[in-house]
Amino acid sequence: MARVKDINPFLVNSYISKEYFCNREDELNVLLRNVRGNVNTTLISPRRLGKTGLILRFFEMLGEMGDYGTVYVDIYSSRNLSDFIKLLTTAIINKFPERTPVGKRFLKLLKGLRPVFSFDAITGAPQVQFNYQSESDKEYTLQQLLAFINEQPHPVVVAIDEFQQIAHYPEKNVEAILRTYIQQFNRLCFIFSGSRRHTLMDIFANANRPFYSSTRFINLDAIERVTYRNFIREKFEQGGRAIDDESIDYVLEWTKGYTFYTQSLCNRLYSLRKINLDAVKAECLALLRENEPIYLQFRNLITSKQWEFLLALAKEESVSQIYSKEFLVKHQLGTPSSIHRMLDALLEKEMILESVSSTGSSYSVYDVFLMRWMQRTY
Template sequence: MKKEFNPFITSLYEGPEHFCDRKSETQQLIDYVENGTNVTLFSIRRLGKTGLIQHVFNQLTEEKDTICIYIDILPTQKLEDFTNQLATAIYNIFPPNKRLGKKLLAFIQQFRPTISFDELSSNPTLSLAKASPIQQNKTINYLFNFLDSQNLKVVFAIDEFQQILEYPEKNTEALLRTHIQQLKNTSFIFCGSNQKMMHEIFNSSKRPFFASCSNMQLDFIPTTVYSEFINSKFTERKKAITPESIDFICEWTKCHTFYTQFFCNVLFSKNLKHNDIKDAHEVAIHILKINESIFYQYRNLLSEAQWRLLRAIAKVEKLHQPNAKDFIQNHSLGTPSLVTRGMDALLTKEMIFHNSSVEKPYYEVYDKFLMRWLQQH
């Protein structure tokens, strides 16, 4: 029997019907693109930045005749890799049998590309001839300008953009900034999973990208909206789910998109006609069990004091004041300075995040499953 498609996506975007909300954010990004404004998308990890870009691209390509090019530069290690990715992404957008594809192919020949096929996706991958840094700089400029001069609206999304800080070519930021600001028909969406590095690139007054983009902060999907989405995905497929179970899922995963999606995916895959609170509890236990070895690995990465602090944060769930006397005493965390150092280490290691975009800012454990597990240990 063919396995039923699971409507709760935990990897790549699968179309608007599986995408929850983000209506105003989608509209805002489309407005930015249409105004030619470059934008940087910020959020804590696993909240849905990449998904939102794909959702926006889906709408832009279907409705607005816009050329949308997405590149994820996490695997790149140097400018040469970036250039090849850029060339590959552009090449894959225009099939060589169409007018612009032919033009592009002719244009790209000057860089003496080698074309191979990706083993997994079987998409063509371009590798341009080795070139000096100066020549590479020119190549990037040519590639951007080629598209910009076609009288088309073009939008580039560069995901995991903080990766450019790892390149040995230390002038990458300046170089990209220079090319980007000369384009007329092209806008950019930058995003990345490392918030600290992304803020460094875009919000530090000494850096080339400072004040060059509008900032957009992505927040949690509201509980009521997520609840409605969960309910509709179950009922559309003739499965019942009790409000009590939905409340439990949203609370247990704190509506942190990836964790909520993952939970619902597991529950849905049980293929039950009725999903009540007992089933949701079973899924929670199952998830903690399958992740336990990862939790122990986390523990090995931390000092004893950091682990104790992490557990204390998990127990209070939202920590407003790390140096509050009660918090330190109740959890035997030592001195305020030890806690301060521990908080810095946990933030750097991305075990916790700081949400400052609410009235009462707080710290919270990143991984919601780890948080629930720590509460029991």
């Protein structure tokens, strides 16, 4: 294993420890306050803004305190309640390995639920599948899993990432089932996180849905620029690299300060010993050239009209008056009704990002690197 000082501090695909995590103190404090008050949280954030890293940093903080247990499960790949149960079971197994006393008790519980065990062919990680005779078997299995977590010595915080997936399950009663079980177990506190704002708001803010008014909301925004600038400078200096403020400001502007894109560019720059503005621009260009085949493929996945609409947003960077005559005429986009249809389609494909504030909604290309490529190419 690499020594800590040998690790590139600008992580892209994983979370290691707080030393490589930038700020989010306000959000961490809100999460802690909610957990201590036994209040569930809905965490909403666009993809690649760092919500998973925030959850894992929060779990690390809870571990340091020693007062809470934690379970993290990502249900993005789930298609139904069976998948949900399978992923939750795997998360518990990974949290409480077989050799531990808690793990042994969990395996004893599982045997009573008639599972089929297997192992991932690549990672070797344990996997489990249940054979259900009826829908009530699924509900019973889910209840037993949550009951087991609830019985741990310390209260447990359960984070369910990409929670909006449950809205697409073929079973129509999953929300009601989960809400019922959550109310039964008072030693469990939940963080429901996801990237599809409209879906999550419908789940948690619609008076006709089971989860209505059952959580407090955290809306994740980009990290404050001054804080991020200081973090970047510190990490380069600690690694014996020199970078000037002009270069850091360019990085943050070019990536819009979005965590994944900023980390990705800084990760590349970290391979250099001395970084100036010319070096930053060269890495930006190299990054776009590497990803160009992907962006060209995007163009083939949508209609030509949708591509022209996306290109207009890229050129403007952000548009609030999406149906205005000025915007439509300037980019020759057609009628407001056609824009409405294209907007819905591209929001669903997560190619357009809708940002909501007190002044209304604004729209931009979801992938910042794609936006920069379109600005440069067309």
